[in-house]
Amino acid sequence: MSRNGPLALSFHALVVIFMLAPLVVVCLVAFTPENTLSLPTSGFSLRWFEAVFERADFLDAFHNSLILAFSSATLATLIAVPAALAITRLHFPGRDFLNALFLSPIIIPHLVLGVAMLRLFALMGVSGSFSWLILAHVVVITPYVLRLVLAAAVGMDRSAEQAAESLGAGRVSLFCRITLPMILPGVAGGWLLAFINSFDEVTLSIFVTSPATQTLPVRMYVYATESIDPMMAAVSALVIALTVVTMVVLDRVYGLDRVLVGKQ
């Protein structure tokens, strides 16, 4: 393996600093005892974290976001897996169209989708419905799952499936015991990506949430437009901590490389 030269190493270091610095600053600000967004100089305080946990609206929003991200990522995966298998294996009329259609929500600005869905949901009389919020998220996150599952399905050795068939596997056994386990890194990685995308989606959600179905990012956005205090930093720090813990657990249990890169 070739080693990186000093120039490449310093470039990498700069990129990492550039990406991490804002997160580090937010986490530090969260511990300030002051009333303004400032780096803690006169000592550490947990008062803003306490403030978060006293805010029922934030806790509800967090709860909403978790359920929303979990259900929409799962639903998107249930759609993307059969779609990816059909697109990679079958030759049917409209296959390329279907592929493009599934991936198109990535290209369309969420703002446009948000306005469109706001109007659509109003016409249908389902404004503020949590189920329809889930469906709206499914539309925008399915492409992410589909991309990863497509990559996994294309890279899969089809003769393994033929071998399983010749050994007597029927359709169900074939899918459950051979196909799904072989594309699992793509499926799991896609689910995770979809979960994260749904969890921090703001633009679309602003249009299609009601006060009862408000998600955490929307709650934060609305709060930040009214007042800026270190409680925002505390919420952000909590979300960052939660993400880090999830990633570490996933890495220990399954291996991040296997999920995201598909290494065996």
Next chain:
Amino acid sequence: MAFLSLEGLTKRYADVAAVADTNLTIEKGEFVSLLGPSGCGKTTTLQMIAGFVDVTEGRIVLDGRDVTHAKPSSRGLGVVFQSYALFPHMTVADNVAFGLLMRKVAKSERDERVRKALSLVRLDAHAERYPRELSGGQRQRVALARALVITPPVLLLDEPLSNLDANLREEMQYEIRRIQREVGITTLMVTHDQSEALSISDRVVVMEAGRITQIDAPYRLYEHPRTRFISDFVGKANLVGGRAGSAGQQEVCKVGEGDFQLSLRPEKIRLTEVGQGLLDGEIRTRFFLGSQWLYRVETPLGELTVVRPNEGSLPLEDGTRVGLVWSTELLRPLEEDVRA
């Protein structure tokens, strides 16, 4: 009584026939190779037998049962793929057990049969490893064990050795033959490697452009190639022209000047003093092959290739004039090549 027979088997893609009107019968316990260049339809034939490719016309009869349109899972054949096609997420033992699991064989019997199959391919010690931890040869053995453990009526091998390096390939050839003999299983192997086909088969089937052009035992195939293509594809061959000479004798001449073509194997030509042989020539270049010397000799018939065993003495220098001699009954007349 044929155990496996192909009757007029045909596969057409749009207007192109990948396999055309193929007839073949294989006896129980026989080892048959399907030999041909890439794109000749040999793999398509194997895949039709396995059930992965639909048959356009014709029939496949296995042990008296018409399986032409049966699902792959109901044919019960053992298939070994070029890529080995092991299940990467399962251990060696689980890979081998898969077919038994699908047949709902009880756990105790399953374990016993997996153990036996792994010991047959000498992988007892690797049962709990994953395919990624094995070498190419070991993966090939797992694939063999997995196919054999279900005691299939026929074993299909699709280019089983082409991903292995030269030494290992030879070792696996013996290994496959040993296992096939030990189990006594009817085997059909697809290969593009003539030496592989000659060394381990009972019979070799040569395919060209979707058709079978010759079926013979390996020795007979090598000694009596039917067409020019086969004489070149199976071993090396010198091609000379032939015509009827005076007194009913056959005369040799340059290719193209004769009425028909003759094949002469390079090792059938002996070198002698100038003027003592059937014709004289001059050595252009020589190649050292270890156990043999290969000479390219310029003669009035054109350039001939001569292979002589390395008997420990120094070879002839380039530019040496020599006489060439062979027994005329070793000249094999060839038929015109088949054109699709």
